Each structure stands twice: as structure tokens, then as C-alpha cells.
Amino acid sequence: MSTRLNLEDLPPRYRAQAEAQIARRTREKCTTTQQTLADAAKSAGKIGKTFESRGEYEYYISVILPGIESGRIIKATPHVAFPLLPAKEYGNVKLPAARYTADYVLVYADGAVEVVEIKSKFTRWAQRDYIYRRRLFIDLIAEPKGYKFTEIITPDSKDEIREWKRLAKQAGRSEKL
Template sequence: MRLELSDLPPRIRAQAEAQIAARGQKRAPATPSMAAAASIAETAGMDFDSRGEYDYYMGVILPKVQRGQIVNVETHRAFSLLPEKEYGNVKLPAARYTADFVLTYADGTMEVVEVKSKFTRRQQRDYIYRRRLFIDLVAEPRGWRFVEHITPDTSAEIKAWKRLAKQKG
């Protein structure tokens, strides 16, 4: 009897997929430069805000799309968390959460993926609250999974990616 990845429990399956992806990355040629990665993303019709998003898409999401496990990928989908309102004489802005990837699996499972660098996570102090609101108000009631992927990007890499993104338009 042959055991498939889909037969494994979710946590074990995620570990196995990560190990397989890591094994594949070791055999792959050197990763493209920032400019080449931005160019590849543009020709694929994808919009990535960071190198971490690009790497996650190419290393984790794209292989699952090719195997037919993922049937739909949405990038940068915005979710309304709280509406704009006034309280006394204070105007409170609307609270929104924008997910990096919203994935629909072939079995109907929905997964929201947030890719953050350690640097960006420290800089965006409100992120942990928006993440909590999103999980409590949107993901959990709908039965969606939430995955947070933390990358070791440096501030220099982030600045270079943003500079390239501005140059592209």
C-alpha cells in the first residue's frame, strides 16, 4: 500500500511538504536576482510585495497548483474588519486586513497565507492586532486555515524590492 501526502494529518503533511520543498530548493540553481525575480513575477501576471512572497509562491504554492492540489490563488485580497464610524467627535477609520495569498484547495479548503519578514513584522506594530481581528472575525467563523510564514529578509532587501516595484509602475 502506497501512502500519499493527502493521507497524512494536516500538521505532518505540512512538515513533509516543507521538507520536500527544501530538498527541491537545494537542487535548484541559484535563485534569481531581485530584478530577475520581479521580471518573472510580472510576466506571470503576479504582483508580489516582497522577495519572501515571490519565494513562497514559487517554492510552495506553484508546485501545488501544478499538481492540482490548489485550484485558485488570489493575491492581496482585502477584507473589511470594522467599518468607518464616528464616536463623539472622533472619526475612526475603517479597519482592513490584506492577505498575501488566499488559496482554494481542490477539496474546498480555504487557506490564508501571510508572508512577513522579521524586519517588517517588527516595524508594523498594528499587524498583530489586525491579524487577530482577521482570524476572529473572518477566518475562524468560515473555517479557513491561517498560515503565517516568517522570512529572514533584511531591511536592505525590502528597500531594494520596493524600489524595483516603484520602477515597474
Template structure:
């Protein structure tokens, strides 16, 4: 026996219509759906760009055995904390989005930045350069930077949706 909305009493019909509309809104929001899938993956992603890189590039290569290790958000110390005269100097580090180790031993550092974040983090080019010269180049690591089209609102909304439980 199939029931239609019109078969329900008015009070229950309104409730059912509201539930259907809410389901449709959630399904029509690709960002919310991506956050939901990212949470299901059991990893923390700072942006949709990171999530899409992980699911579109890293996971398939891991499944094929090309990538043997994936570390998310590895931090590399560039300068220790210290003092200069009366000034306290904070430690400086570079945190990448991914460190990928390939089956042949190659290590690749992947940085995913939106145009917006790249512009706002004024010290990023300097930290990147110091990391490349002091750590990546001497170790023979490959460095890949991916620039996404995400804007301020996309990033803010991703963080808000990711905090919701």
C-alpha cells in the first residue's frame, strides 16, 4: 500500500513536507555534502581543496600502491624560539598540507592554498622559501603547490560546517 502526502492528516502532512524540504536542501548543498563525506573519511581537512586532493589523488594512488604513506599537516621547524636582547622570538615553522611517500622512496610535499589565503598570509612566501632552501632541497624532496579558487566565504563556511557535529 502506497501512501501519498494528501492521504495524511493536515498536521502530519505539514511535518512530512518540512522533513522532505529539509532533506532536499541538504542534498542540494555540495559543500555540506563534501564536509559530511570528509568527516566520514575520519580525517581533518582545512578546506574543500584539501579534501578533494585527498580523495581524488591520494586515495587512488594509495589503492594502486604508488603512495605508501600519507601524512597530513606535517610541521617542519624553521627557527627555534629564542631571544635577541630584550625581544622574545617565537619559533617559526612551516606546516604543509601533505607529505606523501611514494613506493620508490620519493617524498613529495603538497601545499594546497586558495587564492584568498595565499594573499592573506603575507609571510607564507618567506616561510615557503626558507622551507624549500633549508629542508626540501637538501633532502631532495619534490614540492607541489596547488592554488584553488575557494574564496573567503567558502573557507568560512567549510570551517563552520566542519565544527558542527
């Protein structure tokens, strides 16, 4: 006798771990060529959504859509901006407001809230203030409100790898990347 186990049967911690593994396997199977990016854009247009990256698209298709269809996810909001620090002046220095914009905020049927951030290795490196904004967001908003925070690091695209090599060459490092 065979018993089939569904993701919904798992406790939240293990379900999230399984969903992350499924998303990772899906990403590994995808190739990042211009044709697949064009296909992704066409598919995104068909469902009426716009995505800032291929990683966001893949996460939406592989995790969010099935979650909404199964009823586990009741609300998925893209690109929510959370204010971290207000703008102010200190002496003659004008300090701009600081905010953190998450890729997705998911509200589950059990009331849990998950904030999802999807970054490529290159983008994470290029946005040097990201790690500080992430830390402020976790300390000031996510922890006090009990939000779960998930960060997904996607493989670099061919263009990003090319940019890594250009930057390494510019810095005088000739080792292979």
C-alpha cells in the first residue's frame, strides 16, 4: 500500500524547506538563453503580470501559483515597500528615507506572513547596501511582527557572468571566474 504525502500535510517549516528544494530544482533545469527569456516574457504577459527578473517569474510560476490554486496562499503581493527610517536633517546634512522593497509578501491560509527576496549573486554583490537594508528590515519589521523571511539566491545569468569577468579584469585580477 502506497501513501502519497502532499506538501500541505507537512508542518510549515518542512513544507517551506520542500518548496525551496522544488524551486531550486526548477531553477537548475532552466537555461538562461535569450529564447527562454523571451518565452518567459510571453508567458508572463499571458497571465497579466510583469516581473523584474527571471528568478521572480520562476518563483511565481513554481511556488506562488500552485499555492494560490491549492488555497494555501490567500494573498501574494509583489514589490511591497517597507519604510525603515524616515528622512531627516542632521546639522547641514540631509539624510534620505531608507526603505526595503521585498519581491513578494505572501499571506498563508493559516495567517502566517512570509516575505520573499529573490536576488542573483551578481545583483546581491552590486547592491552593496542591500545587506544593511535587509538587516534593518529583519530587526525592525520582520522579527517584531513575526514575519518569516526567505532569501533566494539565483544563479548568475550569462550577462552577469560577463560583467563579473569585466569587473575582475578592470580590477587587475586575471583569474578565471
